[in-house]
Amino acid sequence: xxxxxxxxxxxxxxxxxxxxxxxxxxxxxxxxxxxxxxxxxxxxxxxxxxxxxxxxxxxxxxxxxxxxxxxxxxxxxxxxxxxxxxxxxxxxxxxxxxxxxxxxxxxxxxxxxxxxxxxxxxxxxxxxxxxxxxxxxxxxxxxxxxxxxxxxxxxxxxxxxxxxxxx
Numbered sequence: 001x002x003x004x005x006x007x008x009x010x011x012x013x014x015x016x017x018x019x020x021x022x023x024x025x026x027x028x029x030x031x032x033x034x035x036x037x038x039x040x041x042x043x044x045x046x047x048x049x050x051x052x053x054x055x056x057x058x059x060x061x062x063x064x065x066x067x068x069x070x071x072x073x074x075x076x077x078x079x080x081x082x083x084x085x086x087x088x089x090x091x092x093x094x095x096x097x098x099x100x101x102x103x104x105x106x107x108x109x110x111x112x113x114x115x116x117x118x119x120x121x122x123x124x125x126x127x128x129x130x131x132x133x134x135x136x137x138x139x140x141x142x143x144x145x146x147x148x149x150x151x152x153x154x155x156x157x158x159x160x161x162x163x164x165x166x167x
Contacts, residue, residue: 063148
């Protein structure tokens with residue numbers, strides 16, 4: 001009986017993740033503008049032709065903190081010099097100073113967008129972080145992940161590698 005209830009719980013959770021995901025595989029990513037913590041602007045439409053990892057996270061989220069700790073080495077450093085790859089880390093915290101302080105305190109050097117009002121996040125999803133959306137060169141969602149496990153993150157990196165090899 002426990003197995004049946006547990007299985008129903010997993011199915012319900014997966015169904016909720018699916019229902020709360022606004023941009024699904026194969027869908028075109030809207031042409032939106034994102035403000036980075038340093039004040040610069042990134043336009044998603046200008047990134048078409050590149051593989052883009054959009055990572056939504058928050059400083060108050062324990063799984064996000066585990067995942068973001070891997071971003072510097074396993075994404076930023078690994079794909080350094082890869083002109084066809086862009087990491088767009090998007091913090092959904094309430095205050096930009098909290099995000100800036102977190103980045104400085106942990107020695108993270110990659111650029112971060114600030115989405116305090118969650119305007120951008122709501123275009124992609126309604127709930128749950130961390131969330132990763134990988135956008136293919138065609139400007140469409142290639143795949144997405146929700147939550148964090150080391151195995152899932154390793155698979156994410158492998159899938160990004162595979163997309164970059166496709167020309």
